Amino acid sequence: MAVQVFNERGYDGTSMEDLARALGVTKSAIYHHFAGKSELLRQSLDRALDALFAVTxxxxxxxxxxxxxxxxxxxxxxxxxxxxxxxxxxxxxVRGNTDVEQHALERRREFDHFVGDLVREGVAAGDVRPDIDPAVAVRLLFGMVNSIAEWYRPGHGIDAPELADTVATVAFSGLRA
Incomplete structure (x- = not known):
């Protein structure tokens, strides 16, 4: 629930009072279980990043x-x-306004480097076009993936496997018939 409040109001725009109200508890109840809102932010960001790194x-x-x-x-x-x-x-x-956000951005860069290395290996193997900068390719590929967060709603139309197929087809085969 805290992540929903952060997404709606922004981390900086969310107070402990906002979180307590959304969670239906007192601020002291939150502090009993968490060091503060930064710990809630860290847990949410780690959940996303840990899932991405598990893929690697x-x-x-x-x-x-x-x-x-x-x-x-x-x-x-x-x-x-x-x-x-x-x-x-x-x-x-996240934009790096806090230590927690900076750490998350460092981990995102580490993931980007992993993917960039795959692109570079693909170029060396002759499977990826050599005329495309690997760093730009990674930004474009994951820009496409990341944009899904703005419009995708689970259970409303396309499911995740079909969406992954579509993204992979556009990325690796293009749009031309």
Whole structure:
């Protein structure tokens, strides 16, 4: 519930009073279980990031041709976004205003580097076009994935596997018939 309040009001715009009201408890009850709102933020951001990093350790992300590993990570990232939508949405909105946010951004950069390495390996193997900057390719691929957080609503139309298929098709095959 706290993540929903952070997403609606922004972390900086959310007070402990707002959180207590949304959770239906007193502020002291929150402080009994959590050090403060920054701990709630950290737990939410870690939930999203831990899910993304779990993808990087899956067998399909660690063995085989780089292009196949890249596609796996892209597809599974769509699933993570769908499964952890409120937490990923919050992750995508942090700007580094606090130590917790800075740490989350560092972890996001680490994930981006992992994906960038896959693109570079794909270029070296001849499976990815050499005329596209790997860093730009990663930003474009995950810009497409991350934009899903703005409009996707689970249970309303397309499901996560179909969405992952569509994203992978556009990313790896393009739109041309």
């Amino acid at each position: 350790r899956e067998p399909a992300a660690t063995s085989g041709p780089a292009i196949d590993r890249l596609e796996h990570v892209l597809r599974r990232s769509v699933h993570v976004l769908a499964d952890q939508l409120p937490h990923v949405t919050l992750l995508l909105r």
